[in-house]
Amino acid sequence: MSTRNVLLSGIVGSTAYGLARPGSDVDRLGVFAVPTEELHGLHRPTESVVTHAPDSTLHEAGKWARLALAGNPTVMELVWLPPELYETRTPLGDELIGLRSAFLSAPRVSGAYLGYAAQQFERLRRRGDGSFSADTRKRTAKHARHLMRLLDQGLELYSTGHLTIRVTDPQKYHDFGDQVANDPDTAEPVLSRAEDAFAATRSPLPEQADEAAIEAWLRRVRASFYSPADTGAPSPHDAHWEIETLRHGIWSTWSGGIDDQAEARRLYDDNVVWGGERRAFRLIRVASTCAVEAEHHPSTASDRPVNDTTPTQGDQPA
Template sequence: MHILLSGIVGSTAYGLAHAGSDIDRLGLFAAPTEQFHGLHRPTESQVTTAPDRTLHEAAKWCRLALSCNPTAAELAWLPAELYEVRTPLGEELIGIRRSFLSERAVRNSYLGYATQQFRKLSSRDPSDETSRRRAAKHARHLVRLVRQGLALHETGELRIRLTDPERVRELGERCADRPELAAGLLADAESRFDRSGVLPAAPDEGPAESWLRRVRLAHLPSPA
């Protein structure tokens, strides 16, 4: 395995971490090119819990990024200090990150993930404090996803680190008690997504295709 790009993601990257928060890592790797020539394709994802780390093979990461998967896409938009591995090929990928974006995929992915968080916080048990804490966490993620998705739609930039994490925490607490506030946030986001944004209708797959070919060439076995 050759890790091309890896960094710290999740609550630490967003500015929402607290004492005791897990440190989540995300990365992408290149499988040896010769492994694609047999009956079975190489493993496309590796997930560990000690440490908490997810690694995607380069082609899988590109497919996820072209669908604007929020969890995968943030790897190419991290603040510089959060990268732990940043190879030349990883640097190239950061350089083409905007080519993965498209209007429909951003809307579907970010609103879709935010709606999932709304369903989770709406199913809370008000009499159970643990359930309420989980609801507040879901609400914080809902707020983050809405903000990130709208920023992409309106500016073409993915903002990983929240500028006002304390306000997001406070809003999460209020939404845990009053889910209708979160419903209002979603309704407002849908209205803004209905307006014209800056993203193209479809992603430009050309840069990703060229980059993957360079990755495969770089990881061919050396001549005997």
């Protein structure tokens, strides 16, 4: 994963569940942080980065937190992985693992896991292209394995507040997948029993997630990736330059938005040579404050210094 500022990443999916077979893809999931300044512009920064070969998904910290708060089973895997499956761990990533229970609430866990399982069941009922091709059987078996896993893991999380990523009996899931590939309707009783089990379980999870703890973590992320462009002594790369001329006692922009300091100085000198007999010019650096770097006043000019408020003939009332 090459995206900047990765806080936590690891191997998820069938490899993590212990359900991978020869030729299975290796899926990776991670959380990254954008530089905090990028959150304040006109356009939002990219919140998800998805690549293939290798297959990986990275979510920005804020988006990951929102998905996890909603009970999204896929993103929640990341903070419950066995230690050996993590590929990137940082102090902020370890904090996130330590906060994993703060994301949990009974209504959202039951709703998310049962909801995702129901989606898998609908895919089984549609059976892809409606044929009995090898590709259709393979796809159906995969959906069936995910259906059973989501129900088992969701019920564990709902009833105990803990999530075990690696299944204890992989063959049970493969056998169920093969069974459903032969007859998709055999999945419906499994879903019904799981719905009954959720309804009969008194969950130890709270009714609401601990959003205050999550908010505090996200603010620590933002503070850690905040690099103010100006600290009172801006570098040339944090500023731009403007050339101003004096008109009726008021400095106004002559040339603006010059990013290069040397170019700005050259243009200032050229203006002084070209019009310095008639006009006053000054070169200013603009960052959080303005600083005058050079100023020229002609010996005989109709313009006067900026603090001279005596009206000219054109400024006097009729």
